[in-house]
Amino acid sequence: MEGCFNMGKIVNTHGVKGEIKIYPYTDDLDKFEFFDYLYIEGFGKAKYLIESSRVHKNMVLLKFKGYDDINKITELLNKNVYIERKDSPDDGEGHYVVDLIGCEILDENGDLLGHLKDVLQNTAQDLYEIKKVSDGKIFYIPVVDEFVKQIDIKQKKITVHLIEGMME
Template structure:
């Protein structure tokens, strides 16, 4: 199977005309407006064409072309939605979390600090979960003050650390 990105989860219907409410797993909710299709968990590689998408209260309200009735889409409740990586629009300025995992974390002097294990996403800002060579884990808020450069090609993230941030 081709590589996919999990873009969110259908949490409910919206209205009676086949629209779904999606809890997005991306910080760019308007990204859904660019998608021509989505894959739905449990439906194999069938592409479901997107008719429309809009943002409402930090959720995505999306209409698939194939469904026009609430009864047709209720079977998708609690199912994840995906897009093929090759079809995910990348303007070259951004990166995907999956590309960051495993990157080396180095300080301003290019001294090794550890490896990026995970990225926690919350409402304030993302947080890097960094595993040091001694096995300790520490958390780094993803803000301009700390994250200075991301080089996906070199698989390296340069950070500025302040005193007391790590043990």
Template sequence: MAQMFNIGKIVNTHGVKGEVKIYPYTDDVTKFEKYSSLIVGERRIEVVSVRIHKNMALVKFKGYESIDSVHELINQSVYIPREMADDDGEGHYIVDLIGCIILDEYGKELGVLKDVLQNTAQDLYEIKRKDSMQVFYVPVVDEFVKSIDINARKIVIHLIEGMLE
């Protein structure tokens, strides 16, 4: 399981007093407001302030007082430790699911979870078929996803006619 989550990328400076603009990789940019520190590259940096502007997090870091001092941070990824992430009650995150073996209800191996595509209606599992480079998609709803065992790295799904085509 991943110990660090990439939650965004510093894309630019903002103003002349050392603020940076972070493009969020989270669906809720306001989460940045609760972090007292962030890991930028490989260093933990204390957060002085956070403002949300046009769906971006404007962050001021301790020790970075001018536009010149933050230039080194541009294009760096921003991380949080796993323990700082919100637990959604399901006990797993997308990063934990990637690479899990996909089985049908009868135990037949169908492939490996390649990605989770997040849509407004529901998420979709993108599954790479076991014996080819082809992929197929399964909506992440109770009707199709029957069980998830993170420790065993297995997900059991229910197939319907046409789903594998």
């Protein structure tokens, strides 16, 4: 969806009164409390108004207005949820995972190592999944200050420090 970005995926229902469980694609789960609506994959530009939102066990439990029972909500399972970029809370200091995907990964000498394919967020710390330019193979870098030295969202470049064996 143009002008929108993916905030998560509806993975299950919660209870029988229309609540859904969203696997978030952001590390700031409280963002969902500030949204008035979400778009849902495959349902066009219809806004689904949010009645309530809360965090539970690293998931977002959310209820849409007018969806008061489990039978109405099951058609939304396994769909991604989107927010318009202009309506997302932004303090000007952070970035979203979607902003990072596709960034060039450069070493400290400015040499291109690869491109960021994904950010894995279900580990002790996030991991950058990088596809090497040289052979197309995948390698991972923990997202910690020791390895990730600079992120330039505007230039779509991330500078990293590698240790021996990291790209193997």
